[in-house]
Amino acid sequence: MTAADWEWWQKAVVYQIYTRSFQDSNGDGVGDFQGIIQRLDDLRELGVDALWISPFCASPNDDNGYDVSDYYSVQPEFGSMEDLEELIARAGERGMKIMMDLVFNHTSDEHPWFQESRSSLRNPKRDWYLWRPAKNGKEPNNWDSFFGGKAWEWDPQTGEYYCHIFSRRQPDLNWANPAVREELKNIARFWIGKGITAFRLDAIHLIGKPLDFRDFPAGTGRAFRVWENTPETHAYLQEFYREVFGPFGVFTVGETGGTTPQSARLYTDRKRGELTTIFHFDHHHLPDNHDIHALLRNWELWQRGLGSDSWDAPFLSNHDLARVVSAFGDDGVWRVRSAQALGALLLTAWGTPFIYQGEEYGVPNAIFEDRSSYRDHHSAYLVDQFLKTGYLPDEVWNAYRSSTRDNSRVPLCWNSHDHAGFTSGTPWMPIHPRAQEINAEKDRSSEVSVYRFFIELIKMRKSSPALWRGDYRVLSRSGPVGVVVRRDKKGQRAVIVLNLSSRAHLMDLRSFGRSYLGKGLTLHLGNYLREEKIVEQEHPFYRPRPQLGEPLQPQLWLRPWEVRIYL
Ligand code: NOJ
Numbered sequence: 001m002t003a004a005d006w007e008w009w010q011k012a013v014v015y016q017i018y019t020r021s022f023q024d025s026n027g028d029g030v031g032d033f034q035g036i037i038q039r040l041d042d043l044r045e046l047g048v049d050a051l052w053i054s055p056f057c058a059s060p061n062d063d064n065g066y067d068v069s070d071y072y073s074v075q076p077e078f079g080s081m082e083d084l085e086e087l088i089a090r091a092g093e094r095g096m097k098i099m100m101d102l103v104f105n106h107t108s109d110e111h112p113w114f115q116e117s118r119s120s121l122r123n124p125k126r127d128w129y130l131w132r133p134a135k136n137g138k139e140p141n142n143w144d145s146f147f148g149g150k151a152w153e154w155d156p157q158t159g160e161y162y163c164h165i166f167s168r169r170q171p172d173l174n175w176a177n178p179a180v181r182e183e184l185k186n187i188a189r190f191w192i193g194k195g196i197t198a199f200r201l202d203a204i205h206l207i208g209k210p211l212d213f214r215d216f217p218a219g220t221g222r223a224f225r226v227w228e229n230t231p232e233t234h235a236y237l238q239e240f241y242r243e244v245f246g247p248f249g250v251f252t253v254g255e256t257g258g259t260t261p262q263s264a265r266l267y268t269d270r271k272r273g274e275l276t277t278i279f280h281f282d283h284h285h286l287p288d289n290h291d292i293h294a295l296l297r298n299w300e301l302w303q304r305g306l307g308s309d310s311w312d313a314p315f316l317s318n319h320d321l322a323r324v325v326s327a328f329g330d331d332g333v334w335r336v337r338s339a340q341a342l343g344a345l346l347l348t349a350w351g352t353p354f355i356y357q358g359e360e361y362g363v364p365n366a367i368f369e370d371r372s373s374y375r376d377h378h379s380a381y382l383v384d385q386f387l388k389t390g391y392l393p394d395e396v397w398n399a400y401r402s403s404t405r406d407n408s409r410v411p412l413c414w415n416s417h418d419h420a421g422f423t424s425g426t427p428w429m430p431i432h433p434r435a436q437e438i439n440a441e442k443d444r445s446s447e448v449s450v451y452r453f454f455i456e457l458i459k460m461r462k463s464s465p466a467l468w469r470g471d472y473r474v475l476s477r478s479g480p481v482g483v484v485v486r487r488d489k490k491g492q493r494a495v496i497v498l499n500l501s502s503r504a505h506l507m508d509l510r511s512f513g514r515s516y517l518g519k520g521l522t523l524h525l526g527n528y529l530r531e532e533k534i535v536e537q538e539h540p541f542y543r544p545r546p547q548l549g550e551p552l553q554p555q556l557w558l559r560p561w562e563v564r565i566y567l
Contacts, residue, residue, distance in 0.1 A: 012049035024423035033079035047458035067108035099198035130163035198251040205256035208232025261305020268310035312351025331364035337561035413439035
């Protein structure tokens with residue numbers, strides 16, 4: 001591969017914006033396009049290349065935009081089409097692209113297509129959704145919904161069930177119908193015409209339902225495997241690629257749960273022509289988030305498994321997950337240091353890294369005492385189901401607090417003023433309980449800042465081929481410290497040392513062989529560097545901080561959550 005063959009997205013860092021919680025500009029308590037425009041210079045300063053904007057088409061908000069009622073218009077709460085066009089143009093002036101979130105597995109039940117579809121058995125739109133008669137007086141098969149309960153809803157008007165893999169207000173589209181596919185392609189082309197150059201494809205691994213609608217085999221747990229990542233899905237994506245993604249050269253990332261590196265290649269292998277890359281969730285399903293080696297080995301496995309014809313999209317947080325510093329880090333005394341270390345983990349990974357809003361300020365979970373502060377009724381529904389099965393309320397409620405999607409959806413805190421600078425009105429969801437202590441302004445002006453460290457990390461990644469395109473090998477095998485080496489085919493090497501624990505640790509590198517030591521690798525970045533203004537103490541137990549430019553030593557004494565990058 002020559003330099004000219006590398007694509008813009010391979011060197012890029014993407015930033016996800018959950019619009020309703022990013023920045024409100026008009027005081028209605030909901031973030032909007034003009035709010036994003038106000039913050040574009042900050043994002044440029046951070047160094048990101050593309051903004052993934054969570055769904056912005058018109059929606060009744062049963063699932064905050066993941067239930068679209070009109071694919072050709074924007075959600076009025078976020079502004080007008082002109083505002084969106086301005087956002088695309090202003091971001092473009094600053095060298096940033098816009099990635100749109102396409103929700104094509106399902107629509108809202110308020111979408112006119114569904115309204116027509118449910119109106120009669122003979123309506124021309126009937127076959128745009130998945131309707132089935134009852135079987136022995138019950139659901140047509142045993143499929144479950146991701147949001148709890150069965151994936152079928154009885155519709156008395158026409159006496160049939162419709163399929164909904166998510167909520168009953170999100171009926172699944174029938175991709176087997178060519179008219180549906182044609183219309184979805186038109187929608188994608190419409191947005192490309194508006195200047196959208198990248199798509200995130202929501203729940204795209206679910207579009208190709210097996211046409212025999214077979215039951216999932218008894219005793220195999222929940223039904224997801226039956227309709228995930230099917231051959232039909234691949235066929236539809238190849239068609240989409242031939243007619244839309246390929247000709248317009250858009251960057252695509254598909255959300256594909258349940259993939260392994262082998263099955264992911266079916267989506268991402270360039271030769272097959274489907275998607276550019278995918279989000280997989282393997283590293284979010286590890287038994288222990290604090291087992292750094294399980295995590296690093298998982299990333300290594302994906303890099304080897306995807307190989308040179310595919311590409312990955314690593315991420316540690318998004319709008320569906322708990323905050324990374326709470327889930328993988330230490331959101332108590334080591335919050336800032338652990339947020340920095342996790343940033344280094346992400347921004348030295350193989351693939352195109354995705355940062356979720358607030359990660360660059362070390363925002364932790366938002367733990368509210370009062371249940372009414374929470375907004376995501378889909379996770380709340382699951383709580384109620386657990387309570388019915390006899391779990392102790394405290395147990396369920398604590399698990400809910402640490403895992404609910406609301407943790408990452410609470411409005412972003414910009415400063416210590418009213419409503420944390422997010423809005424001048426009443427925010428759509430209560431402000432983060434730790435807003436006074438943790439906000440963007442405070443972090444940026446702190447002696448030790450997560451944001452400023454992210455800026456350094458992104459700068460370093462982009463200027464070091466080993467860090468964005470080098471292969472990924474984990475040298476260490478156990479303990480709290482991970483040692484990764486990344487090597488670019490042209491010869492640059494990077495050694496990344498990550499202490500992902502709240503304890504200091506002495507790391508001995510000698511067992512990894514001589515190849516990395518004594519080969520001119522020097523320290524280029526770290527989160528505990530020696531600085532002029534820090535007077536080092538004369539104490540027998542005091543270990544000096546590392547200094548930029550110092551060579552990689554055989555033994556490293558690392559402070560809690562210390563990271564170092566040697567090039
Ligand atoms: C995945 C999205 O990320 C999530 O927020 C949403 O609820 C489901 N897909 C359904 O669209």
